[in-house]
Amino acid sequence: MDIYELLDEEQRYQLFIVRLLDLTIDEYISISKLEELTGQSTFKIKKYIHNINYDLHNNGFDSKVIVQDDVVQLQDIDLKVIKLLQIHYFETSHIFPLMIYLLEGQGTIDGYAQEHFLSTSKAYAARKQLITFFKPLGIKIKKGKFAGDELMIRNSISTIIFEALNGYYCPFSDSINQAAKKVIEFLTFHFDLRLTPTQKGKLKVLTALSLVRCKNDRSLDDSFLSSNKVFQTAELNQLSAYTQVDSDKLVDELSYLLMFLYVEGLLRKADEIEFKFDYFATIDTKSQQISTQILHQVEEKYQIQLPEEISHSYRQRVRQSNRRHAIYSFYTSSFSTNKQIQSVNEVYPVYSEIIWGVIKEHLPKEQQDLNGQMVRFFYDYLFILLDILPPEQVEKPIDVFVDFSQGKEYTKFIIKQIEGFKDLNLAIGDRLTSHTEILVSNCVVPRFKGKQIVWKNPPAPSDWEVFGDSIVQVKKERLLNRDMKRLEDTGE
Known part of the structure; x- marks a missing residue:
């Protein structure tokens, strides 16, 4: 269900552009890239940008979308502004207000056209779009009433x-x-x-x-x-x-x-x-299967036996989550990009791999879309698992040693910054050993066999990016080594 289909076409493209620019704020987005992503002409893209700026100004925002040397950027537009712009678009569209009008039983399509100063043909076109939108959900609109x-x-x-x-x-x-x-x-x-x-x-x-x-x-x-x-x-x-x-x-x-x-x-x-809870009988059975399978694979992957209280809590919370989705979705459209999903997969590779696999097995193929149910279920199951069984309880932390020539106090300052990345499951050592997996310094240390990161002074954003990439690489190598060992042990 893509709620943005309830916007008029121009509004839909305009909102897509500002949301995309917000998500890719650090990337190079050109007019031609927007043409490629939307399938629209240069003329239309420029028209949409002009309309966005007009709407922002009319709603009292000192914000705009600017184009410089073919690069499209946001100026003073944050997510709050985008949300308020979205509300404005839904309020002024032809389709969303018609849905509310019909729900309240306020009158006929002709009456809606008169109240909203629309031509009769436009009002009936909006009704047709509304019918098309709800059809895949098994919901019909008969004589102006929602049925199903x-x-x-x-x-x-x-x-x-x-x-x-x-x-x-x-x-x-x-x-x-x-x-x-x-x-x-x-x-x-x-x-x-x-x-x-x-x-x-x-x-x-x-x-x-x-x-x-x-x-x-x-x-x-x-x-x-x-x-x-x-x-x-x-x-x-x-x-x-x-x-x-x-x-x-x-x-x-x-x-x-x-x-x-x-x-x-x-x-x-x-x-x-x-x-x-009779209504949830089928859902509860499916929840039991999904949660049991996830827990079993976690135990198998880490060669551990989970305490019953952890297993019970996970099953119970997955069941509650699925019950909630069954009659009260209230999902927030994540507008997830492949890059965002990939970053979560990289930070929690084992949990992510297990949960994606189980969801794909149990979720019907027609629901396996990246911006829909699949992603919502993935995040729900992952966050519950992270809360009940944080990775540091089952995984050995990555050994990191920090050593800067500026002295002990500066090194402590860098360590505190690194310790802020709690989700990465790191252990900061007080000396360099054969177990150290990542060395962070401003000097090259000879004969170190792990990953050595040489930072600028002070570290630049690109240095932190290299650090994050190194953590991901170590996790991937661990996974590969673990899988290879398991194959050797089983003789497969």
Whole structure:
């Protein structure tokens, strides 16, 4: 699901350009490179850049995209500016506002055209694009109503809204937003919620969408609760009257919101609530298979036996992560480049190799796209594993020795900087030995058999890059040696 398909064509290309330039800030990006990446002409690329600058100026930003000697660069544009520009584009597109209009049941396509000063043909073209966008998700638009699996509709649309507007605000009518605020106050009071701004943003979108669906007779037909005793009748009736949702239906909707809070780990007294997990039966089975396979391969790779508490915790958290994706994706589009993914693979080569392999085995081929589900699952499974089982617990750290001619204090200063790279799993030695794998100095040391890095004084950014590359190379050599030894031991 590419939410940027809900932008008008020019907006989509313009946002692509600024996002790409931000990601590749240290690279040489020319007009011709943008032509190659977008398939657009020089004329159109220059037009898009002109439009970007116009939109930035009109939205009060003293920022611009500049072109110097065919090189395209950002000037005073950071990710905050890009996010706000993105919000502006979704607000002013023809397709995204139509989605909100139809969700709220505000009227017909002809009515939408009149309200938004569009020609009827453009409004119907936007409707066609909306239908095409939702078709692969099994969601149809019939007579201006969204139809299909209700949880799929809510998961998809809440994800679109939160991602498109970056959680900045909820785009529904004031009456819906006020009712949503009342429901959230009810949940906050009864369950002692302590939410961060982003968590509140997610809950508000889900709650508002829940009320919109009820308003259009598309409420849930089942509850995620085994018992309704968690709510008091009098208070429930008051909330029902305010939201204009039947109390029985309201309980089902509240159970949906409580399940969101549960899978996000935001319910402080979750054990006191009797949830039903039938909906997740298939997902839980798949989660068990995936987590068990990852753990087994970690044990095999490192020739270790993991404690049961680590295995249990990993299985439980993978299950929770997959449950969350099943009905509350709320993914943030990472716009991952191959370079970004490669850097993660290089820092955590063993874990990355294992997790990629397992995901490819279990995830359907149609979902194996680098900027979609595959990457999100990879990062989830990797981050959980890194939290539960940091590499330093199973891997020998890389031995590094630092020795600069400027003296002991300067050497200590460099060591402190190197120690800041905690993810690299380094051990800084106090002397040079036969076990030292990397030597960092401003002098060449004769007869040293490991990797020797000679830095400038003080070290330049290129020196740090060489250091990082050397760490990656040592890790690759270790992996190769480990695999060769295992083959020798097994006689394969």
